Amino acid sequence: MSKExxxxxxxLPKDHPRYVSLDxxxxxxxxxxxxxxxxxxLIAHGRGEAFDYVVGEQTxxxxxxxxxxxAAALLLAKHPVISVNGNVAALVPKELVALAEVAKAKLExxxxxxxxxxxxxxxxxxxxxxxxxxxxxxxxDQVSIPELSSLRRHVDPEGIYIADLVVVPLEDGDRTKAxxxxxxxxxxxxxxxxxxxxxxxxxxxxxxxxxxMPLLTEEVxxxxxxxxxxxxxxxDAFNNRENLGKMIEIMGEYLRDLAAKGIxxxxxxxxxxxxxxxx
Ligand code: ATP
Numbered sequence: 001m002s003k004e005x006x007x008x009x010x011x012l013p014k015d016h017p018r019y020v021s022l023d024x025x026x027x028x029x030x031x032x033x034x035x036x037x038x039x040x041x042l043i044a045h046g047r048g049e050a051f052d053y054v055v056g057e058q059t060x061x062x063x064x065x066x067x068x069x070x071a072a073a074l075l076l077a078k079h080p081v082i083s084v085n086g087n088v089a090a091l092v093p094k095e096l097v098a099l100a101e102v103a104k105a106k107l108e109x110x111x112x113x114x115x116x117x118x119x120x121x122x123x124x125x126x127x128x129x130x131x132x133x134x135x136x137x138x139x140x141d142q143v144s145i146p147e148l149s150s151l152r153r154h155v156d157p158e159g160i161y162i163a164d165l166v167v168v169p170l171e172d173g174d175r176t177k178a179x180x181x182x183x184x185x186x187x188x189x190x191x192x193x194x195x196x197x198x199x200x201x202x203x204x205x206x207x208x209x210x211x212x213m214p215l216l217t218e219e220v221x222x223x224x225x226x227x228x229x230x231x232x233x234x235x236d237a238f239n240n241r242e243n244l245g246k247m248i249e250i251m252g253e254y255l256r257d258l259a260a261k262g263i264x265x266x267x268x269x270x271x272x273x274x275x276x277x278x279x
């Protein structure tokens with residue numbers, strides 16, 4: 001048995017009630033061991049897990065609306081680019097390649113914690129997932145976008161620099177703001193509707209990247225071939241502020257409902273009730 005298989009069978013029992021969540025966590029941990037995920041990426045993942053509880057660990061209606069608007073915007077874009085960081089490469093490498101293919105978008109690696117080793121490790125993950133063209137690999141050829149001080153200001157002259165639309169999954173708020181000020185249309189994927197990224201983007205999909213990437217790819221496929229005017233209508237009808245508001249409302253309602261019951265796990269409620277009867 002390979003080391004990876006052994007670890008999975010020891011620490012990922014298929015009958016664990018939170019198997020899906022553990023499986024996702026395992027991908028992040030493996031990404032960390034492989035130098036793909038930065039230390040801060042582990043913390044960001046924890047924030048995502050916490051927010052996923054609060055959206056009910058499901059793709060809610062407003063997220064579905066944002067996915068449709070994002071698909072239409074991707075099809076309308078002349079030069080769409082998907083920005084890739086370590087967490088994203090660790091979680092959804094194949095899905096990134098699939099989306100890039102159907103949306104005719106480029107994949108560009110852009111890292112907050114940039115090292116040549118991480119760049120190369122992420123490149124291997126993407127290549128392993130079938131990516132042919134990957135931008136952002138040659139630091140010496142990169143150009144700068146204004147308003148950013150960190151290494152993330154370096155972007156590929158063939159990619160984000162000339163893009164009209166940039167997809168930023170699990171992104172840091174400073175960079176999203178800088179991209180916006182640099183006149184890019186921005187699609188964010190972020191479980192936290194209050195993050196600066198979620199707030200600065202034109203279209204924010206508040207959902208787990210694991211769930212929404214396949215849905216987004218499917219929606220792009222569904223809408224491809226649709227008249228540009230109709231696609232534009234879909235984009236124009238979408239209001240990000242309103243959509244974020246609806247997502248926050250859903251979170252509030254969900255928590256209010258749980259507050260009324262005082263319990264999240266039905267099985268625990270049953271066991272406690274049985275224990276009470278026994279006394
Ligand atoms: P900001 O700078 O935008 O205010 P931040 O400081 O949290 O927010 P990052 O740590 O760079 O910025 O962003 C990571 C974001 O990704 C967080 O908002 C987190 O909730 C979100 N996130 C983490 N894991 C996932 C996931 N699997 N799917 C979707 N979003 C996720």
